[in-house]
Amino acid sequence: MDAVPLKGTTGGMGKPVSLTLLLIAEVAAMSVWFATTASLADIKAHWTLGPFHEALLTSSVQAGFVVGTLVSALLSLPDRIDPRRLFAASALVAAVANLAVLALEPTDALLPVLRLLTGLCMAGVYPVGMKLAATWANRDLGLLIGLLIAALTLGSASPHLLALLGGVDWRVPYAAAAAGALLAAVTVCFVGIGPQVTRAPPLRLGNALEAWRNYPLRLANLGYLGHMWELYAMWAWLALFLNESFALSMTDGAGDAAKLATFAIVGAGALGALAGGWCADRWGRTLVTSAAMLVSGACALGIGFLFGGPPGPIVAVGLIWGISVIADSGQFSATVAELSDRSLIGTMLTLQTCVGFLLTLVSIHLIPYAVELVGWRYAFAFLAIGPALGTLAMLRLRAHPAAVRIAGGRR
Known part of the structure; x- marks a missing residue:
C-alpha cells in the first residue's frame, strides 16, 4: 500500500520543528514512569516494605503498559486514529494519576492501582511517539527512533535527579513528573505528521498475529525480548544497588551520591541511543544490536563483583552498562518498522513493546529475591541471559534474505 498522508494531520510544522x-x-x-524508582530509597527509610511490595510499586507500571499496548495493538489504535490525540489524552490521564499519588501513603493499596493506570497511559505515549517519528523517516529511521529512545532515557533518568533535589520528600518526583506529563499533553498537539504515513488498515484482530507469522519479524522481536529482559530490571534496581553499595564504602553522603550516580548512568544511555541509531543507519542494525548486547551482558555479569568497593570503578562500569544497555533499543523498533507492512507499523511497534514489557515483569520481580538468595554480587548476573539469546536471534536475522530490507540493505 502506498503511503498517503492522513487528511488534515500533516499541519504546517516541518520535520525539524516537529521532531x-x-x-x-x-x-x-x-518522567512519570520511574517516579517510584527515584523515590524508593526515601520510601524505604520511612516505611517497611517487603520484596513483593517493593517490586509491585515498580512492576505495576509495567503491567499497566502491557495491558494498554495489548488493547492498542489488537484494535490497531496507533494506525487508525490521529496519534497526536492518542498521545495527548494518554499523557493527560497519566498526569492526573500521578497527582493523585500525592494524597496517599506509599503503603496504600491504591498506589499500585494508580501506577497501573500510569502504565496503561504510557501505551499511548511510547510506541505512538515512535510511530510519529517514523512518519518523517527518510533513510534515517534508526537515528530518528534513536532520538526518541534517547528522550525516553532522559525522561526515565530525570526522577533520580529530582529525588536528589527533593531531599527526603518522596512526593517531589511524583509532583514534578505530573507537571511533565501535562507539558507533554500540550506540546504534542503542535507536532506535525510526516509524509510517510499510510491509510488506516481494516480493523482485524488477526493483524497482531503478523508479528509471529512473519519469520524475520519474529527474529527481530526475539532479539528485542533478550534486550528487554535486561534493560528495565537494571533501570529499576540500579538506584537501590548503588545506594546500598555506597553505604558500605562511604562515611556520609552515600544516598545523594547514589542518586546522582544513578541519574548519570541512566541518563548516559541517551548518548548510547543516539550513537546506536547513527551507527545502525550506516553499518547495519543487526551488527549494532549484537555488539551492544554483548557489551551490556558483560557489564551485567561483572558489576556485582564491585559491590561495596570504591564508588569510582562501580560508576565507570555503570556508565558503560548504561550506554550499551539502551544503544540497541531503538534499532529493534526500526528493524520491525522496516520489516512490517507499512499500514501496520504502529500496530507492530505497539505489539513489540507489549510483549517486551510483559517479560520485564518477570525480571523486575526476580531481582529482590535474587538479592535475598545470593546478594548483590550475583543478583544482576542472571540478566546476561537475555542479551546472549537476543544476540543469537539477531545474528540469525542477519543471515536471512529479508535482512536486505533493513537499514537500506546494510542489515
Missing part, C-alpha cells in the same frame, strides 16, 4: 517538539513531549511524559 524537536516530539522529543520534548516524550522526555516530559516519560
Whole structure:
C-alpha cells in the first residue's frame, strides 16, 4: 500500500520543528514512569516494605503498559486514529494519576492501582511517539527512533535527579513528573505528521498475529525480548544497588551520591541511543544490536563483583552498562518498522513493546529475591541471559534474505 498522508494531520510544522517538539513531549511524559524508582530509597527509610511490595510499586507500571499496548495493538489504535490525540489524552490521564499519588501513603493499596493506570497511559505515549517519528523517516529511521529512545532515557533518568533535589520528600518526583506529563499533553498537539504515513488498515484482530507469522519479524522481536529482559530490571534496581553499595564504602553522603550516580548512568544511555541509531543507519542494525548486547551482558555479569568497593570503578562500569544497555533499543523498533507492512507499523511497534514489557515483569520481580538468595554480587548476573539469546536471534536475522530490507540493505 502506498503511503498517503492522513487528511488534515500533516499541519504546517516541518520535520525539524516537529521532531524537536516530539522529543520534548516524550522526555516530559516519560518522567512519570520511574517516579517510584527515584523515590524508593526515601520510601524505604520511612516505611517497611517487603520484596513483593517493593517490586509491585515498580512492576505495576509495567503491567499497566502491557495491558494498554495489548488493547492498542489488537484494535490497531496507533494506525487508525490521529496519534497526536492518542498521545495527548494518554499523557493527560497519566498526569492526573500521578497527582493523585500525592494524597496517599506509599503503603496504600491504591498506589499500585494508580501506577497501573500510569502504565496503561504510557501505551499511548511510547510506541505512538515512535510511530510519529517514523512518519518523517527518510533513510534515517534508526537515528530518528534513536532520538526518541534517547528522550525516553532522559525522561526515565530525570526522577533520580529530582529525588536528589527533593531531599527526603518522596512526593517531589511524583509532583514534578505530573507537571511533565501535562507539558507533554500540550506540546504534542503542535507536532506535525510526516509524509510517510499510510491509510488506516481494516480493523482485524488477526493483524497482531503478523508479528509471529512473519519469520524475520519474529527474529527481530526475539532479539528485542533478550534486550528487554535486561534493560528495565537494571533501570529499576540500579538506584537501590548503588545506594546500598555506597553505604558500605562511604562515611556520609552515600544516598545523594547514589542518586546522582544513578541519574548519570541512566541518563548516559541517551548518548548510547543516539550513537546506536547513527551507527545502525550506516553499518547495519543487526551488527549494532549484537555488539551492544554483548557489551551490556558483560557489564551485567561483572558489576556485582564491585559491590561495596570504591564508588569510582562501580560508576565507570555503570556508565558503560548504561550506554550499551539502551544503544540497541531503538534499532529493534526500526528493524520491525522496516520489516512490517507499512499500514501496520504502529500496530507492530505497539505489539513489540507489549510483549517486551510483559517479560520485564518477570525480571523486575526476580531481582529482590535474587538479592535475598545470593546478594548483590550475583543478583544482576542472571540478566546476561537475555542479551546472549537476543544476540543469537539477531545474528540469525542477519543471515536471512529479508535482512536486505533493513537499514537500506546494510542489515
